[in-house]
Amino acid sequence: MKVPTRLATLFVSALSQSMPVDLMQKVARTVIPDYDIYERSGFPPSIPIPRVDAARQILRDFVNENFFLKLVESLLEVQQQGDMGRVIRIPLLSRIVAEIEDQGFTYSAQKGVFLEATKNGRARTMGWGTLREGRSYELALLRIDTVGNSDLVRRYPRSLIDTTYVAVRDMITRQVERREGRIWSWEGDGGLAAFYFIDKTIQATLCGMEILHELFLFNLLGTALPEPLNARLAVHAGPCKFLPSSKESAGDTIRRVELLESRYTSPNSLTVSPGVFTDLGSKLSPLFTPVSGPENSSIYRYSLEWQRR
């Protein structure tokens, strides 16, 4: 992110007016754990660094290493929670946030992070503007695949198939982004969505359930296709490397969710791995039925069914 002069001036003033150098370093270390202000600035440890010089050095380093937003997030946290019981008031912080937002970000107090601002409700990047390429994160992944694509393509005009799949993809994208997820990949008839923030496993699961419901309504009321479109969905959570520029999905968590979807999920149902199931809570978990999973494990299935009359 580019830091304009006005924002840089505000930042240096805010930091130097609100805290001593040792606290500046402490906050900086919440983002870059081994950050050493003396080493970076060249000041000998025996000489106190003036606050303004320290603030300028921190600004330079964090902008260069693309950690500026993370540092402001840490400052917001310090202002909210204090330091070791001490109340820390950081003047100008709300103006700093406003300046950052003018750069195309929005601060989510609920999540404690800056997110990319969305345009017309559409997401711009796969990493919410906060994930860093090549790093690993704990994510919940939702894999979606429409069933029998090849059969449908053979039996119906290409234009009808294309229209139908575009409509389904739009519906799925809406549902994913409504729950702060991101579509990571899409290949014609299916794809992968990622969820990162608080309650990510529940959000991914609710999203999968809602897609099943919406697909039911779509088949009933929203498509010209003479037969219903069916889908298999699966949710699994685990560590995952963020590689937005890589076209190949990789990693154990992605492979696992693909396996659950392709081998262990019936059409028009959603399965979740045991780890996800344990997060679901007392209202969601009774809606899932245990079924056979990989390596004799139990996974859990959700589907819409007609009650016995």
Added chain:
Amino acid sequence: MRVLLFGKNRRRRPAKGKSVKGFFLETFPLEDLPAMISSLQDGTLVYLDLEGLANAQRQKVLSLIPENPELLFGVLDPTGAVTDVGALFHAGAVDYLGKKMRGSRLDVKRISQVLSFADVPEMEEDSGELVSPPQPAPAGEASADGWSRIVPGKEYEFAILFIEVDGTEDLKKKHEPENLTGAMETFRSYVERISAQHGGRTWMWSQFGGLVLFPLKNGSSAAPVCGLRLLLSRIFYDVEESVLPGYISFHMALSIGTTVYRLRDTGEIISESLNSVFHLGKKYTRSSQFFISAEAMGLVPDKLKALCVPVGSYEGRRIFRLIPPRPLLAHQHGDSRAD
């Protein structure tokens, strides 16, 4: 009455617990505002907290005031960012708490003063009686849902959806009155939101349910689809909005009828159609079920008719039941292994 506070640093806290003098204060992050605004009941008091907003964002938020004359807007401006406060009132705002009032509370007294200023009658504590919404519906509202031609005081044909929570006596026994009132407010919000997506408006409402009106447009209405969606989305309401520990269930009845559309004193309306749909919903419809009268079956899309089965007749009319698929609880499944 709902008092909604939207702000940048606000967390999502829908109505929970007790109302204070009939007011429910709910807070939401600002990002929820665009999606929620179209579904808010006329006369809802909406406070916009400007703290932490950049100039462009602030202007965008304030532009909502003249665009939505059917809502009541107040503005919280703790940093004194608004230079022309008078312009807010010219645009239709009903309250402003500025920098010098930082620390002042948005309390019942203040809200009562605001409502008095806006000439809105104060609400009594919910007595369980049917009450009408306190503010007139917008006349000449530009919408495709048929409401644009509805003028209060005149008679129209509507699709009328009756909806009521099941087991109200049990709920009263199990929960404290104040908790139950808060819980039922979230249920009402749920019905309002889904109904608004299908062109419906909640009209008469008691603690546990009420009527939703859908103007007929060229003889058609999305009311049956709305009922289906209310049933399908119930689990998301249970998990994400409901404050009750268990699952909620409700029954619905849909019919077509003629009534005067009035905003106040709805208890004085004499309408055979209203009586009929009340009776159908209250006396004939069973728990968790969605009944549709023969007349209203004409509104049901063909593919949806396949989900409807006749269940008998009531007051000389054939009645159908719409049976949607639903998630079954684990213990209701006959099988427990993968296909």
